[in-house]
Structures are given as C-alpha cells and as structure tokens.
Amino acid sequence: MNDIDVLLEWNAIAQGQTIALRPTAHGQGRGIAMVQGAVYDAVNAIDRGHQPYLLDVDALDINPAASYDAAIATAAHHVLIDQVSASQVPVLNAAYAQTLLTVPDGEPKAEGVAAGEAAAAAMLAARANDGFLDPFTFTFGTEPGDWRPVTPTALDPDAWVGGLEPFLIESTSQFRSRGPNRLSSGIYAKDFNEVKEIGSLTSTTRTADQTQAAIFWQFPPTALWNRMFRDLSQAEQLDVVDGSRLFAAVNLAASDGLTACWDDKYYWNFWRPMAAIREADTDGNRKTTADPDWKPLFDPAAPTTPPLTTPPFPDHPSGHGCVSGAVLHTAKHFFGRDKMEFDVHSGRFPGQPRHFTRFSDALEEVVDARVWGGIHFRTADVQGGLIGKQTANWIHAHHFKPVK
Template structure:
C-alpha cells in the first residue's frame, strides 16, 4: 500500500477521547515531579542497558512457563505480543518525553525535564505497565511474577542516586505507563464472547489434535495500536481448492511436512530442511526480542535509540498479529492435516487424500490462513530493516530451548523470513500460500508504522 509519509500521528477517535483524560493525569504527575525537585540539570548518559534489561524482565514475566527457573505467566505468543507492545510503547514514550527528537506514540504526553533519569523512567514505565495489566477481563500476572517484578524494580531504583533526576525519571515513567494503560482499557483483549467458526465442508477449518480448544479468537478483534482497522491489510486468501496452484501447495506440504510413521522410515526432508523445521518451533516473541537485545547491544545504540527500536519492533508485530488473526477468522481455511486426510473430497483430481497423514508438529487451535508465525517473523524483521535503514546485518538467532543450543547465522533480516516460511511447510502446519501471505501482512504493517509513527520532529 503506497502511503505518503506524514508528520502527524494517525489517531482513531476513541484514542483521542482517551488521550484527553490521559493528558490531565500525566500533566499532574509531571507538575508534581517538577515541584519535588528543582536542582541543576544532571548530565544524561547516552548509553545504558536499562531498555534491554527491562525488555528481558517483561519477556520473562509474560512468556516463561510457571515451572521455569524464572517463572512467568506462560502467555501464548499472540497474547504476550500485545502486552510487550504496551510495555515497549510506554518505555519509548517515557524516554522520548525526556530526550525528545521524535513524535510520541501517545499524544498529549507532557515533556519531562531533560535532567530526568532515563534509567528510572524506563524501569518505572515497564514495571507499571506489567503490574497494571490485570484490568478485567484481562487476568493479572501470577503473584510470584508480580513479587519478582517488585523486587527487580526496587533494586533498580536503589541503584540510582536519590535526587531530582531520579524523582523526575520516576514521574516520566509513571506518566507514560498510566497513559498506555488508559489507552488500552476496553481494547477487546480477552473478550470471552468470541470463538472460531467450525466448519464441515471442504476448505473449512475444524479443530484437530493435539488441542481441540477454541481459543484466542478475540485477538483479531483487539483495537490496533497503529492500524486504522483490524483488516487493513486483508490478504488475497487461500488458493481455490480446484486450482493447480492449490494442488502444488497441497502436494508440497504432503510430501515435506509429514511425520514419520516409524523410526526406520527415511525422512522426506533433507538434513537442512530438518534443521530449519526443528529450529523455528519456539515462542517467537521470546526468540526475536532476545535476538534484538543482542543486535542493539552490538550496534552500540543509545538508550533513546533502543527505546525506539523495541517500540517499533513490538508495536509493529502486535498489529501484524491482530490483522493476522482477523484474516484467519475471515478465511477460516482448513489446515493441511484436515485437507490431506480429506483430500479425496476436495474436488481436485491432483490432490490424493491420505486419511493416516499427520504433520511433523502438532497444530495450533485455529485456522491455517494466514500463518501467524510468519506474520510475526516478517513484522520483526521488516521493522528492524526500517529502523536500521538497511536489510543487511550480520547476526545470529539462537534457540536456547532444548539441548544443545542451536544457532542460525544471517546476513540479511529478511533471510529469517525465508526460513520461517519454509519451516512451517516442513513442519506440516501451513500451505506455502498461507506462509507467504502471512509474511506479507508483517511487511505491510512495518511499512505503515515506518511511514506514520516514530517520525523525527523537525
């Protein structure tokens, strides 16, 4: 979609209404902070690990399983992505209110003193959003997670010298977090009234093993962070069941995505294809946020640059997920497991059915088209390309789940997307068309965000 670059932020009417109340609250906080301290401006360090540290704390709190060494809420990828966007958006606004230079994400956030502590602002913004997530019907984070966050936050503040800068930083972070929580109240998260349609006709999605749960249908109805609608980037949709293009996708995933019937059977995949299939099975939000923590440190980004990078990454991906799940509900297309087991009934003579066919990896409990994993991977990688102004970057993606660790080296951001497209075919989870069009959503959302948000202020 061709868009003219705008200097002003695109704001929906409901955001504008919320922003009016936010302005009053944040202005009071900022004025209070100014009254508490009137000392001389302190030199502001440009480099600190605080953005990366609190991105890690947020990832642990939202994504880790309850049984992990560092226990977390165990949120599914789409859910954790929405909450990471809230955290990183507030962190960006807190830092930007102090440093300036770019448009705020939420409007009407008052500027903070230039002397305010960036470390205190980042820690407070992240902490307050995480603690405040439990607004009904959203469940709060588990108590063990809340207790750990309080401990981490207390330790962070104790490491910062008392004085005006610290007080002002806390006020800036609190104002940004309060604005974000208010803006996301009643945004459609966890709406229990929504469910997926279950079909019976050829091409229609139906639940399959390992989980028959009808969950996460509400994700596609959540109010977007940056997009004008949840369906702004509607895909072309699945290929017609009777077409030759569908038959090619069908036979590809049937051949390359099947599970072995016994250990003696040779794999239909090459060694490299098996490596790709095995690698991209983990929680993508944990994987990619960790990857970009390493990249941002390696690139020597400032606190302000890191705040903007992680906001761009996570708000872009949140809206890609929302658009993706809206698209899933719209097309409601069957996954390969159903399509191949019912292949003799789809009206296409080139698709031979196999009632015993099973995918290499268990299916998520929602429809095939488009691929959520590729909506996510493409959003992260194209947002990174927009931030750095280039697709060329030498970096590694490391899978730490399981033993030994696995690593894949890349020289371009979009090389990751090529791998994740292939991976979902090799895993037997998606037709290639669903992967490619899912990646298209992520790319389009990244372009939209780059054109309309986080713009430098002249």
C-alpha cells in the same frame, strides 16, 4: 551500567514476565508491546526527539536532564505489575528497587520516575478495554476447505486476538490477504503436494537441517525476536533513545501483525494441511490424492519436548509469517538496510542458534519452516509475511517520526 543496560535488562524482564501471561504467543505479544510502548514514551518524554506514542510531552514538561534509567524502569515496572499474577509482583518490585538504587537521588531521578509513571498510566488507560480475552464464537465448516479443529474440544485459546484494538494500524482488517487458493486450482495442488511430501512425519525428502529448522522456529516469537534485538542493540552500539524506539517499533508491529493475522484467519476459515490431505478425495482436484493416515512432522509422535501438534486454529495466513514479517521489515526500516549479521536463539535448541546475514533470509526460513513442519500451505506463509510487511510499512510511514 551505561544508558542501554537498563533498557535491555527491563526488556529481558518483560520478556520473562509476559511469557506467563498466556500460554501462547498472543497474550505475550500484547503484553510486551504495552511495556515497550510505555518505555518509549517515557524516554521520548525526556529526549523529545521523535513523535510520542500516547503522551503529550509538551504538557508533561519533563526536565531534559531526567534519568533515563529511572524512566525506563518505572514505565516497565508499572505496566507489568498491572498484568502479572500477584505472586510475581514482589519479584518485579525487587527488580525495580534495585534499578532505582543505581540512580542518584535528586531531581533527575524524580523527573525520570515522573516520566515513567505518566507513560505507564497512559498505556494502561489506552488498553483498558481493548478486547483482551473477549469471548469468541467459532464457526466450524463441514465442506471441503472449511476449517475444523483436529480435536473439537481443544480450541484456540486466543481467538480474541483478531478483535484486539490495534496499537498503531487503523483496523484489524486493514491488510486483508487475497485468501487461500481455490481447491480446484493448480497452485493449490502444488502447495498441497509440497507439504504432503516434505512436511510429513515420515518424509524422506526433508533434510535433517530442515527438520531442525522447522522445530527451532516453533517457539514464542516474543522470546525469539527480543533476545535477538538485545544482542543486535549491543552489537550496533545503540544509545538508549534509539534502543527504546527500536524495541517499541518491533513489538508494537509484532502485536499489530498478529491482530491483523487473526482477523484474516477467521475471515477465511481455511483447513489445515492435515485435514486437507486426509480428505483430498473431496476437494475436486484431480492432482491431489488423499492419505487418510497422513501425519505432519508436528505430531505428538515426533520426539520433541514439549510435544508438537497441529495448531487449533485455521491455516490461512500463517501467524508466524505475520509476526516475523512485521518484526523483520520494521528492523529493515529502522537500520536502513537488509544486510545484517545476527543470531536467533530458540528454547527448542538451547545453545544452538541459527545464524543469518540478512533480515530477509530469516523471514524466508520462517516461511519454509512452517511447510517443513507440515502445518501450513506455502501460500499461507507467504501471505502472512506480506501482512507483516504491510503492517511494518504502514507503521514506518506514520509513526516514530523525528520531530522537525
């Protein structure tokens, strides 16, 4: 294996293992951020070329000849076994043992293991009481514009995300959005009528490709983006030092983007298009018309596996917009350009990736796709993308800097 192979292997292992942490994108985002943050610190403890995340690399004083492979595998393994179910630990132990077998015994191996152990311990200590799975009190409104779940007993299982201690940004409310449009405004009516028409289950204006795109993107961002960056790391021939920094930056940005997003969601507590369209006779806007029977494309009646539904949390801002905005703007900063050829793969359509030539094009499609799916107003998607961009810009300005 060359230097980056073990990095990519353990990123793929982490992606697979963190999917089981929580049946939504949010526990997964925190979990893989912890793994990749620790991996970055372990690699950087050897290279010392960039600002560390949690480690004091001078005090640790790892031999620069230490094994990167041993450091990566140890950091990833030790963080993961603290998070996964007991049944998965033997699988991870076997993978870890297999990686270490490829590293010759001696001081470089021992030093790499030491770097990984220190990075994992620092990460686990830092996240020990970070708000993961903390209780959350919902507020259900009854007035026009107020969010209330489609099914009162099916509530957001991950509302805790908005109170999660950020990895890198200063606070969960640091990038508060401008909020949803006033119900009486023309821009609200424009958003309303767009999603009512093109996001309907029975839309006659949504194209076949738009329908496929909407469904394609309804898949955990952790899986979408980490696979893409594994492919891109190889295409761009990144070395292990740059690769570890890329995976840390995009995954920590993704988690912080989600945290900022969920804080914003429950601050505004704005209704979803399905409630808005069915109850438009109460919104006071003469340019909107109610349809009590309206259903979005993301309705259980649609022929998709698994079934699609309106998510059980507020509309504004879009979670996918926040996380994808954070990831793709971080990638632009890392590579120093927007133009980049890449494919994105979704488990919704195995073997049918969507191809892009710019990071911004992928984000634009994510924004559109949430409208095409009938689950977001366009303003929620755009402002979600902006929260992601602000998160990425702040992280770029304050973290992962070269050591002078």
